[in-house]
Amino acid sequence: MSILSSEDLIVRRAIALQKRDAQVERLHSRVLQHRIEGARRFERDHAATIRDFNFKRGDLVLVRNTKIEKSLNRKMRPRYLGPLITVSRNRGGAYILAELDGTLFDRPFAAFRVIPYLARKSITLPEDFTDVGEGQVRRMEEQDDHGDDEADQDPQDEAN
Structure with missing residues (x-):
């Protein structure tokens, strides 16, 4: 790797900035997907302990x-x-x-x-x-x- 000129450095950073929105969107969707999978895994692993008793008036x-x-x-x-x-x-x-x-x-x-x-x-x-x-x-x-x-x-x- 050699030292880049100022123009080459600006070009590379401009290309990286153009890709940023797509990368952020892809990262956001992956994080959301992992959060949903984690919630499902938690519910599956703790199905015996998670209870909603739904008490009625007078219970x-x-x-x-x-x-x-x-x-x-x-x-x-x-x-x-x-x-x-x-x-x-x-x-x-x-x-x-x-x-x-x-x-x-x-x-x-x-x-x-x-x-x-x-x-x-x-x-x-x-x-x-x-x-x-x-x-x-x-x-x-x-x-x-x-x-x-x-x-x-x-x-x-x-x-x-």
Whole structure:
């Protein structure tokens, strides 16, 4: 390889710049293809662990206590809190939950934190079950919140 003249160098860089848009587009499509393949592979590999329980109004559930996962003295702490009652689900997929006495939590809970509570019988909820009006429940349902904005959410702290 020899030293190029300024004109040759400018020509080579101009040719490379002309090819850039096609190369970026090809790179973008390959990255997108690999992301889709990775998502499919993840779903296939974890098919036994990925569940959407799709709880209905009145279902009893437990909520994973993510607040203790980062603490060092978590051995004797409760891993799950509840049982709690499912009031509804918002647009983002998070669950709106209430205590057994009808006290509604101020924020929805992420779906990955909620698991079924295996009770012997189900509970039918009256229309005016919660301590707040149905308007507040409807506003919470309209949110696109996924419920994971604050992973350290503790139902016992919010109830007090």
